[in-house]
Amino acid sequence: xxxxxxxxxxxxxxxxxxxxxxxxxxxxxxxxxxxxxxxxxxxxxxxxxxxxxxxxxxxxxxxxxxxxxxxxxxxxxxxxxxxxxxxxxxxxxxxxxxxxxxxxxxxxxxxxxxxxxxx
Amino acid sequence: xxxxxxxxxxxxxxxxxxxxxxxxxxxxxxxxxxxxxxxxxxxxxxxxxxxxxxxxxxxxxxxxxxxxxxxxxxxxxxxxxxxxxxxxxxxxxxxxxxxxxxxxxxxxxxxxxxxxxxxxxxxxxxxxxxxxxxxxxxxxxxxxxxxxxxxxxxxxxxxxxxxxxxxxxxxxxxxxxxxxxxxxxxxxxxxxxxxxxxxxxxxxxxxxxxxxxxxxxxxxxxxxxxxxxxxxxxxxxxxxxxxxxxxxxxxxxxxxxxxxxxxxxxxxxxxxxxxxxxxxxxxxxxxxxxxxxxxxxxxxxxxxxxxxxxxxxxxxxxxxxxx
Numbered sequence: 323x324x325x326x327x328x329x330x331x332x333x334x335x336x337x338x339x340x341x342x343x344x345x346x347x348x349x350x351x352x353x354x355x356x357x358x359x360x361x362x363x364x365x366x367x368x369x370x371x372x373x374x375x376x377x378x379x380x381x382x383x384x385x386x387x388x389x390x391x392x393x394x395x396x397x398x399x400x401x402x403x404x405x406x407x408x409x410x411x412x413x414x415x416x417x418x419x420x421x422x423x424x425x426x427x428x429x430x431x432x433x434x435x436x437x438x439x440x441x
Numbered sequence: 442x443x444x445x446x447x448x449x450x451x452x453x454x455x456x457x458x459x460x461x462x463x464x465x466x467x468x469x470x471x472x473x474x475x476x477x478x479x480x481x482x483x484x485x486x487x488x489x490x491x492x493x494x495x496x497x498x499x500x501x502x503x504x505x506x507x508x509x510x511x512x513x514x515x516x517x518x519x520x521x522x523x524x525x526x527x528x529x530x531x532x533x534x535x536x537x538x539x540x541x542x543x544x545x546x547x548x549x550x551x552x553x554x555x556x557x558x559x560x561x562x563x564x565x566x567x568x569x570x571x572x573x574x575x576x577x578x579x580x581x582x583x584x585x586x587x588x589x590x591x592x593x594x595x596x597x598x599x600x601x602x603x604x605x606x607x608x609x610x611x612x613x614x615x616x617x618x619x620x621x622x623x624x625x626x627x628x629x630x631x632x633x634x635x636x637x638x639x640x641x642x643x644x645x646x647x648x649x650x651x652x653x654x655x656x657x658x659x660x661x662x663x664x665x666x667x668x669x670x671x672x673x674x675x676x677x678x679x680x681x682x683x684x685x686x687x688x689x690x691x692x693x694x695x696x697x698x699x700x701x702x703x704x705x706x707x708x709x710x711x712x713x714x715x716x717x718x719x720x721x722x723x724x725x726x727x728x729x730x731x732x733x734x735x736x737x738x739x740x741x742x743x744x745x746x747x748x749x750x751x752x753x754x755x756x757x758x759x760x761x762x763x764x
Contacts, residue, residue, distance in 0.1 A: 330459045340452050379498055380450040383527060386549025387456055394549055398527065 337388050341440045344393075347377050348433035355426040358418045367418050368408060374426065375404040393436055400429050442491035442563060443468045447478045447507060448525060449499045456550065457494065464556045465563075475502035479510060482517070492562045493522045494546070497533045505533065505540045512541035518598055521562045534615060535681065539602055539667060544611040565607060589643040591635060594672040597654045602667055609669035613679060613736050616724065623683030624724040626736045628743035629657060629695065629716040632750055634674025637714065645706050650674070653714055656698045660691065674747070677740050685721065692718035717750050719743030 351374050358370035378401040385394030403422055407413060444467055446457045454471040461469040470490075472478040478495075479502070481487055493511060495504035502510075504524055511517045524537045524545040534545060543565070546558050589595060594606035604612070616624055631637065631653055638646050650670055657668060657676055665682035680686070696715050704712050719742030722735045 330463060332455070332459050336452060336455045336459065339455070343452065376498075376500060379527070380452075383496075383525075383548035384450060384452040384456065388452075388549075 333388070338440075340384065340388050340390070341437060344381070344433055345437050347381060348430050348437070350374075351377050351426060351433075352430045355423055355430075359423050361418060362416060364414055364416050367416065368413060371404050371408060371418070371422070375401050375408070378404070378429075390436060393432060396429050396432055400425050442559075442566060443470070443488060444492045444494060444559075445470050445472065445478065445481070445490045446494040446525075447472045447475060447499070447504070448494075448496040449474055450496070453496065453525070453548070460550065460552060460555055461559075464552075464559060467559070475499055475504065475507040475510075478507060482511070482514065490517060490520055491566050492559070493517070493520060495522060495524055495542075497524050497526045497537055505536050508537060508540040508542050519596060521565050523558055523562065535612075535665075535667075538604055538608055538612045541604065541608075543605065543608045545615070589646065590672075591638045591674075592672040594670055595647060595650070597651050597670050600651065600654045600658050602658055602661070603654050604667055604669050606669045606671055609667065609671075609677065609679070609736075610733070612667060613732055616679070616681070616732060624679065624681045625685065625721050626677065626679050626724060626739040627686055627688060627691075627721040628671075628675055628677045628719045628739045629692070630676075630719070630743040630747035631674035632715050632717055632747050634747075637674075637712070641706060649704065649712065649714060652702070652704050653699070653716065656702060657695055657716075660695050660698055671740055673744065675740055675743055677736055679724075679736070685723075688718040688721055692716060717743060717746035719746050 354370040354374040354377075358367045358374070361367040361370060378397045382394050382397035382401055385391070385397060400422075403425055407419060407422060412419065444461060446454060446469060448454050448457075448471075451473065454473070458469055458471070461467045470481070472481055475495075482490075493508075495507055497504040508522050508524070511520065511522060521543040522541060524534070524542045525548060526534060526537070526545050527548050537545065543562070544558060546555055596605045597603045613626075631650070637649060641649065654668070654670060654676060657678075661668070661678065664680055664684045664686075666678050666680045668676055668678040671677050695718075699714055699716070704714065706712055719739055722739045722742075724732055724735050
């Protein structure tokens with residue numbers, strides 16, 4: 323987080339809100355990730371991955387501005403992986419790549435560490 | 442400035458609120474979705490917005506569609522639009538510029554960058570207020586004294602893929618941050634544009650430039666091209682699609698379309714504009730300022746081609762008289 327950013331008068335309140343929302347968001351990401359992994363149709367898998375990607379996109383967009391640079395970087399990495407998968411030929415297969423689930427799993431674990439650290 | 446920020450992430454809206462508070466005397470209004478923003482903009486009691494900040498990726502209506510909606514409204518057709526985006530959104534950035542975006546700010550925000558962009562927008566708002574006054578004044582036939590300068594890069598409205606010149610400069614600047622393998626700059630200049638400018642009212646001249654822009658846009662419709670009026674009768678174009686334009690063939694196609702289109706001045710006299718094309722300048726291996734130089738090179742070569750054409754006509758008539 324840049325020095326000027328750290329000096330914003332309301333930044334601590336926004337960071338606190340971000341962490342509270344992160345708790346809800348990581349649960350949603352895990353839920354969509356599992357639903358994609360268990361999904362049996364192309365639409366079900368793609369829909370759940372797209373939902374997870376939308377949440378990751380939000381985290382990636384704001385985490386870095388609030389001092390959670392590593393969280394933002396991991397969110398962007400997961401997001402990019404899903405975007406590339408959905409744009410590629412495997413998107414129309416009724417299976418969800420384990421690499422995506424593994425990356426999401428790591429991301430959710432990192433979210434929990436951040437939440438615990440700010441509890 | 443009165444700023445409307447639209448983002449589906451409440452954290453981003455709160456952050457923007459903090460930023461705007463410390464960077465100056467601006468008034469920030471927020472909307473959590475594009476549809477909310479559309480509703481707000483439809484309110485006749487809403488005070489005019491001086492600057493929009495739009496997230497590109499939003500569920501439902503996205504920032505690109507919202508930018509198009511804003512550009513289609515008479516009230517905000519000319520209002521600067523800053524897109525809020527991640528660098529990974531490159532595929533959306535081009536579409537955002539084509540939809541009418543002026544520039545973009547990347548997430549996560551750097552306060553210095555945001556401050557600089559908003560500062561630029563403030564300058565644009567002041568400049569546009571002057572320009573808008575001129576255009577509206579020019580539309581009033583009674584006020585023939587108002588004059589638009591030949592070199593002014595006036596914005597052209599309602600023509601597909603034609604963007605404001607400031608937006609074009611921002612677009613080219615962002616191109617230099619990515620792969621330029623398939624990118625080419627080229628330009629067209631209206632021949633003897635100074636003569637048109639000298640004999641027409643500002644409104645007639647503006648209409649002529651808009652008509653030529655429309656024909657250029659129609660001619661280039663099958664290619665992924667963004668175009669801008671740079672002033673002095675010159676339109677600069679950039680394609681990223683890998684297409685290598687055949688400038689001679691394109692010039693002929695544009696001039697054929699111009700010959701088939703009936704354009705008139707205020708006296709009902711038909712006008713016959715034609716264009717000259719410059720060289721196509723590939724942007725590969727260029728970076729930073731040299732990309733802007735390439736745009737200037739394309740621009741200059743079109744103007745040189747136009748001047749050469751005029752000279753050759755004069756030489757032809759002089760030689761003919763001597764013979």
